[in-house]
Amino acid sequence: MAKNINRRGFIQSGSTLTLASLLPAELLASIEDIPVSPFGFATTADEVAEGIDLTGQTVLITGCNSGLGYESMKTIAAHGAHVIGTARMMEKAVNACDSVGGKTTPLVCELTDFDSVVACADSVQAMDGPLDVVMCNAGIMALPELEQVNGIEKQFVVNHLGHFILTTRLLPQVEAAPEGRIVMVSSIGYKNAPKAGIEFDNLSWDRGYKPFTAYGQTKLANALFAFELARMYAGTSVSANAIHPGLVATNLGRYITGKPRDPNEPLRKGFKTADQGASTQVYVAIHPSLKGVSGYYFEDCNPVVPTGTHMSDATLAAQLWAVSQALTAPHLG
Numbered sequence: 001m002a003k004n005i006n007r008r009g010f011i012q013s014g015s016t017l018t019l020a021s022l023l024p025a026e027l028l029a030s031i032e033d034i035p036v037s038p039f040g041f042a043t044t045a046d047e048v049a050e051g052i053d054l055t056g057q058t059v060l061i062t063g064c065n066s067g068l069g070y071e072s073m074k075t076i077a078a079h080g081a082h083v084i085g086t087a088r089m090m091e092k093a094v095n096a097c098d099s100v101g102g103k104t105t106p107l108v109c110e111l112t113d114f115d116s117v118v119a120c121a122d123s124v125q126a127m128d129g130p131l132d133v134v135m136c137n138a139g140i141m142a143l144p145e146l147e148q149v150n151g152i153e154k155q156f157v158v159n160h161l162g163h164f165i166l167t168t169r170l171l172p173q174v175e176a177a178p179e180g181r182i183v184m185v186s187s188i189g190y191k192n193a194p195k196a197g198i199e200f201d202n203l204s205w206d207r208g209y210k211p212f213t214a215y216g217q218t219k220l221a222n223a224l225f226a227f228e229l230a231r232m233y234a235g236t237s238v239s240a241n242a243i244h245p246g247l248v249a250t251n252l253g254r255y256i257t258g259k260p261r262d263p264n265e266p267l268r269k270g271f272k273t274a275d276q277g278a279s280t281q282v283y284v285a286i287h288p289s290l291k292g293v294s295g296y297y298f299e300d301c302n303p304v305v306p307t308g309t310h311m312s313d314a315t316l317a318a319q320l321w322a323v324s325q326a327l328t329a330p331h332l333g
């Protein structure tokens with residue numbers, strides 16, 4: 001709670017201008033309206049969702065079979081939404097969906113395989129209903145050796161390009177929702193992005209591959225994608241935000257430890273449990289207090305001012321959109 005009181009003080013002391021100055025002009029009007037949430041570092045996804053009835057809503061979550069995606073699906077489905085849970089393989093999606101209560105639909109979405117992403121989007125379109133939330137959650141981190149998919153570094157493909165195809169193909173259904181929300185699960189790792197932000201001339205990473213720098217670039221891309229969507233949809237019912245979940249000992253660390261993580265391992269200092277880690281993305285996805293809030297980066301269930309200049313670089317975001325479009329053109333709708 002102290003953190004939230006501090007944040008309120010931070011806003012009232014005039015730093016709103018700092019926050020505002022990072023955001024596109026058309027969104028400034030809503031800045032004053034962003035509520036300070038009563039939630040913080042230790043809040044769980046279930047606590048965020050308490051008392052919220054999502055009956056009638058449809059929420060798509062990528063990477064539903066593990067870590068933060070699984071926790072998000074569990075909470076959101078428990079509150080009445082129909083959750084479309086995607087995984088790399090049908091068996092994983094089915095097992096995950098079957099293990100949570102509520103209404104769920106398992107789908108395959110292998111983000112390195114753009115035909116699979118298109119097939120996933122086609123299946124969602126065939127459901128022929130509005131999509132209240134697209135939560136782009138799946139991700140990989142810091143592959144120790146350079147791996148590429150069709151000449152592009154694998155983290156950029158999984159974390160950004162696959163989600164770019166999926167989300168853009170689903171936009172008509174998001175637009176059809178009363179209040180469609182796009183949630184990009186970014187990371188504080190955006191701070192490790194290269195000096196240029198996104199090295200468009202080195203998306204293969206043939207030049208000087210560094211695992212965490214490459215990861216940071218993809219997480220910057222996740223946020224810039226959200227902000228570009230927010231700019232495009234300013235003044236409409238569609239919102240897009242980016243979040244950092246906090247540090248959670250999920251399977252994301254598999255390339256560092258070389259083995260699956262034990263969810264019951266003792267919590268290291270500064271780390272969250274998985275249900276705490278899922279709270280920010282669930283908050284941004286479903287909380288009524290964020291109606292119309294778009295183009296922000298959240299940590300611990302509150303918007304924060306990103307570090308550095310890349311996150312507020314509208315030119316970089318527009319360039320990312322154009323390059324992503326060019327790279328995925330045959331798979332866009």
Ligand SMILES: NC(=O)c1ccc[n+]([C@@H]2O[C@H](COP(=O)([O-])OP(=O)(O)OC[C@H]3O[C@@H](n4cnc5c(N)ncnc54)[C@H](OP(=O)(O)O)[C@@H]3O)[C@@H](O)[C@H]2O)c1
Nearest residue numbers: 063066067068110111112137138139187247248250251252
């Ligand atoms: N955990 C943290 O500390 C932390 C911090 C900051 C940001 N994040 C972000 O949070 C998100 C969720 O990560 P997590 O911590 O929950 O990790 P996780 O437990 O490893 O979950 C990642 C999910 O992504 C899926 N995935 C991996 N490669 C894929 C591919 N090629 N196609 C489709 N899905 C794929 C995984 O499927 P499989 O299980 O089949 O591999 C899994 O479902 C990521 O975007 C990550 O960058 C996490």
